[in-house]
Amino acid sequence: MIMDLLSYEFIRRALFVGVLVAVCSALLGVSLVLRRYSMIGDGLSHVGFGAMSVALAMNVAPLAVSIPVVILAAFLMLRISENSKIKGDAVIALISSSSIALGVIVTSLTSGLNVDVYSYMFGSIYSISKDDAWIAGGLACVVIIIWVLFFDKIFAVTFDESFASATGTKSGVWNTVIALLTAITVVVGMRVIGTLLISSLIIFPVLTSMQVFKSYKSVTISAACVSVAAFVIGVAVSFAFSTPTAATVVVTNLVCFGLFCLIGGIRKGSRKNG
Secondary structure, X not given: OHXXXXXXXXXXXXXXXXXXXXXXXXXXXXXXHHOOOOOHHHHHHHHHHHHHHHHHHOOOOHHHHHHHHHHHHHHHHHHHHHHOOOOHHHHHHHHHHHHHHHHHHHHHHOOOOOHHHHHHHHOOHHHXXXXXXXXXXXXXXXXXXXXXXXXXXXXXXXHOHHHHHHOXXXXXXXXXXXXXXXXXXXXXXHHHHOOOOHHHHHHHHHHHHHOOOOOHHHHHHHHHHHHHHHHHHHHHHHHXXXXXXXXXXXXXXXXXXXXXXXXXXXXXXXXXXX
């Protein structure tokens, strides 16, 4: 079945983009989950849906509109949360619900729920063109490279922002970097797994890894491995049984979460008995 999968060019493109997005989501997901911003992916994907709807109505390339709009929304979420009485999840809910409402209205007044809109809502990884694959792959590689190069800064801001600032780390700058990387990952991931499911790639692998591993480094490595494995297995199962790809990937992540919970429970029980 693996050889059958790889014999199709569109599936090779899907795996190329999907694996990169899975890695990006897992790496950033560790910081977002630990800082209680795990739903920012969901919020930004809704903003991306609104921007994409406007782009399609104007006959403009969706990525050209979505990327700057989602980046701006990420900055706004952080800025409003830091400098007002509206905090965290409330900011995300406020901006995301407004954006998706705008997107639905624009869509209903223009093209309606056509194939393009449906693919961005629920993912259409097999329809990614060669040009889109190179753009998405390039953006994902940029995210991974920046994350690796500045791992220590992101680690410091994630665990203790006040201490990081006291030691000379410009926490505001690195919060902005995290928001920027998350925004790019969400926009690229929308095409892979859809607006309504992208947050699962950010949240599931991290929560799954936390059931067994405890240190930041081990959770990060495990989350990246789980994310990639769940994506590849999900694509293979989807291909074999003709199920929706994005939904199958999410269910595969759910199964991984259940297995890790079981393993974590067994390890905890053995320690108590020991």
